[in-house]
Amino acid sequence: MENTTPTNAKSGNAYQGANLKKLQKVMADKGYTDPRFVSFNQARDMGYWVKKGSKADARVKGMDGTYCVFNVAQTTIPAAVVSEAAQEGINESDAFVDEQEARWESADYASNQDEVAF
16 A cells, blocks of 8 residues: 555544544554554444454544554454545546546647647
8 A cells, every 4th residue: 555644444534633644653653554543333334344363553532532443454354444534535536637638539620720629
């Protein structure tokens, strides 16, 4: 994974503030290459689970409490699984690229005016 900013595996949101710094330190100390973290309940809600014997990497503060989070390396979440928010962004990007390709296919160069018309 190219992104090294700790993110929530379920929401796709990047951690911020003290949570960000804490999880960056966890990644460095434990050698995690996947920056996604998830709570026990979030993993379960996604249809996965935390591996037996795993210990939470950190406690993070959220809007409605404090949660213990695990790096996805400690769960059964495969590397290919992306959050719903990330998948939505991918879908929007693909649609944009398709639209631009279609525009370029219909482009016409007018040499006497030295411009491209769509």
